[in-house]
Amino acid sequence: MIIEDEQDIALLMATAMRDNGYRVVVAHDGAKGLDMALSEQPDLILLDLRLPKMSGMRVFHALREHQVDVPVVVVTAWRSQELVIEALRLGVKDYLSKPFALKDLLEVAERALTEERLRRERDALTEQLLASNQELERRARNLVLINRASTTLTSLLDAHDVLDLTVQHVVEISGADYSSALILEPDGQHARIIAEHPGRKFADLRVSLPRSPSVQRTLELGFPYAFKDATDYPILENQGQAPSLEVSSLLLAPLVARGELIGILLLASLGLPRTFSDEEMEICQTVASQAAVAVANARLLQDVQQQKRALARKTQELMEESSKLDAILSNIADGLVVIDPTGRIILSNPVFREMVGLPVDRSLRGSLLAGYFTVANLQSLVFCAQDAPSQVCTENLELPDGRVLKASATAMRLQPTLLDPAQEEQIAGVAIVLRDITHEVEVDRMKTDFISAVSHELRSPLTAILGFASLIKRDINRSLSPYVDAGGKASRVIERILENITIIKNESERLTRLVNDLLDIAKMEAGQIKWQMNETDLRQVIEGAVAATAALAEEKALVTRIYLPPDGLPPICGHHDRLVQVMTNLLSNAIKFTKQGRIEVRGWRLDVDNGALHTSGPVPSVYREDAAAQSALSALPLSEGEWVVVSVVDTGIGILTEDMSLIFDKFTQVGETLTEKPKGTGLGLAICKEIIEGHGGRVWAESEYGEGSNFSFALPLQSGDSEEAEYSIEDEE
Structure with a gap:
């Protein structure tokens, strides 16, 4: 702002200032200049001392009286040094003597504005510094109080002591009339007053928490909540156990430890209503938080001490059990x-x-x-x-x-673990349990040698008995029967003799099979039988066994059906005759124990990949991929790779659950509940097991009593093109 009575000079100054980016207003007398200064609030005033209506000094004094602290630069033609000094003493920023160069005018104006800006910044910083100091002093005072409370609280090991000191500290810090600490009960709807100060008016009182939205908000959010007018607040009203408390203002601070609400810290004003400041609420919540942690730590210490005592008892029990275990292991x-x-x-x-x-x-x-x-x-x-x-x-x-x-x-x-159930x-x-069975092995070898010797000794008389029985039967049919009258007494005697000879022949054949089975099982157990392993077509094995048992199946009007994949089964490395023996035994058993229905032979493939079972082909329903994991198949120790599986499924009487673990034992026959148990040596399935395991395979069974049985064996697919395995030698006959 320019206050200059000479219009030419005022115009010159205004033009120079505008050309340098200033917005300029001009007044040509002192009175108008004062009015404009008060209304416009300029950043700088260029003031002439000799002005009409009001001198420049009077204008300056009037501005200060109106508390307009605008920098003023005096522009004058007076040469009075005393006047200039007086103006500077009163607060004029600078002066410029007429005549002057425009450059000097701009420099003086810029310097005055810069000084004013720096002064304002200094004043603002000074105010901020003072405010910060006051805030620091206030916070330091609060921190001293809080630190003293925190030090005291953390040194206590009993929850009741913690809460007693907490209510005393918050009353001292906040200046409230009353404070109490309430601990929530397990139902979350009631609390019990554990500590209060001053006095013990409500000690151990059980109160119902009101269903006030404000209280709910406090509990849910974990923030303090203040009631300026709490005359009707019901948390400490008379509940039939104690007189009510005349509460005018109230502050609630939740006690939260490790994210769990454990109680409420209550501050009350009992006189005139008061407003709890943000600082008081913050201090109260800080103390409440420290108290909650201290209470939790005290409880934790109590739990640890209880657990320590329990651990000591458990350790003693474990030491006693360990002593017993050591005694057992040592003996x-x-x-x-x-x-x-x-x-x-x-x-x-x-x-x-x-x-x-x-x-x-x-x-x-x-x-x-x-x-x-x-x-x-x-x-x-x-x-x-x-x-x-x-x-x-x-x-x-x-x-x-x-x-x-x-x-x-x-x-x-x-x-x-309970901490990580998903693990x-x-x-x-x-x-590993090790038992010395040297003696048992030697006894078993002696038994095997004895069975082998006895079996060899039995073969010769059995051969003679079978031979002579056949010769006698032939000679009677050839030499006597044609010459005896049919229907006569001699004819009847001859028929009875032939029947007896037939019984002798059949029983001799059965005994021969028993001897052969005994020799087989004895040699297999002793490792004396080794088979020539060649590439074997399982279709031929299955068809050969079905043909061998066809007559037995026809006697009971049973049909044996074969189900194989359309492209057949891949060849395996095995002993053809021994595998036919396995299939024949399994089919014979199925036919013996099936009165009506059907017999099925199913050939299929199994792939074991990282413990997962994948089946293909005409798989029995119990072994399909959606059910294989629940079947006995999943429990077999099958190595990774491809397997060929053959299953013999019947609709016979089935096997009792308690008998399933015995069916592959020697000399064992199940089904004693039948009125007529099929005849057999009890060695067939044991021989099947030895033969299949000799091929590196596995044999197993599943059955539901009254519904039928499923006997299966799995053989590994051998890699390589060798027609004969390295370990193969001729079968010992």
Whole structure:
């Protein structure tokens, strides 16, 4: 703003200022200039001292009286040094003497504006600094109070003591008339006053929490809530147990620890209503939070102490159980060793250490099992237990000194924990039980040798009996029957003789089959039978067995149907005649135990991929992919790869559940509940098992009593084009 009475100079100054980006207003006398200065509030005033109506000094004094703190630069032609000094003393920023250069005018104006801007910034910063200092002092004072409360609270180990000091501190800090701490009960609708200050007017009072939206908001959001007028607030009203409290204003702060609401801290004004400031609410909530944590810690300490006592009792019980277990492990006759997944020993008993030739009192914990016990098939036994954790894997181990140990391995499974129920089951190790069966093996060998010798000795008289029975029957038919009158007494005697000879011949043949079965099972168990393994077509095996049992099926009016994939079954490496023997035994059993219905032979394929079972072909319904996991098939220790499976399905009487584990045992026949049990040696299925397992396969059965049975065997598909396996030799006849 320019206040100049000489219009030419005023125009010159205004033009120069506008050309440099300033917005300019001009007044030509002092009175008008004062009015415009008061209304326009300019950033800078260029003021002449000699003005009509009101001098420049009077204008300056009037501006200060109106508290208009605008920088003023005096532009004058007066040469009075005293006047200039007086103007500067009163607060004029600068002065410019007429005549002046426009450059000087612009410099003076810019300098005055810069100084004013810097002054305002300084004043603003000063105000901010003062306000910050005041805020820091206030916060420091609050922090001292809060820190003192926090230090006291965290040093206490009892929840009641914590709450007693909490209500005392909040009353001291906030200046409230009353404070109490309420702990929520499990139902969430009631609370109990644990501590209060001053006095003990409501101590241990159980109150019902009101269903006020404000209280609900406080509890749900975890923030404090203040009631300026709480005369009708019912949380401490008379509930039949104590007199009511005359509350005028109220502040509620939730006690929240680890995200859980455990109670409420209550502050009340009992006199005139008051407004709780944000600072008071913040302090109250801070103390409430610290109190809640301290209460939770006190409770946790109490729980820890209880758990510690329980742990001590449990430890004592475990030590007693451990002593019992050590006594059991030290006195059992079998060797026991437990290894972790890396093969290191976790536990071993004295019998095991004696078996491997170590001092019985030496600890093997942490040592590699392979470093002390190197026996063929041991590693494969461990792998079997790890791959099939739900089964017990067994193997006979032959030691270098000739002893034979029966090893049973079981995987130790870790179940998912309560903290992480989704965690997959893990294998913690393998427990191996070793029993010295050297004597049993020797006895079994002697038994096998005895059976073999007796069987060989029985063959000669049986051959003679069969031969002579056939000759006698032939001679009677040839030499006597034609010469005896039919229907006469002699004819009847001859018929009776022929019937007896037939019985002798049939029983001799049955005894011969029994002897042959005994020889087979004895040689198989002794490992004396080895088969020539060639590429074998299972279709021919199945058809041959069906043809061999066709007469037996026709006697009972049964039909045997064969179901194979359209492209047939792939060839396997096996012994043709022995596989025909297996199929014949299975079909004979199915026919014997089926009175009516049908017999089915189904050939199909099974692929084991990462433990998953995939079937194809004419699969029995129980083994289709949607049901295979629930069948006995899923429990078989089948290795990864492709298998050919043959199933014999009948609609016979079925097998009782309790008999299923016995059907492949020697000399065992099930079905004693029948009035007429089919005749047999009880060795057929045992021989089938030995033959199939000799081919590297597996045989199993499933049955539902009264509905029929399903006998199946699986043979592995051999890789390679060799027509004969390396281990094959001629069958010993």
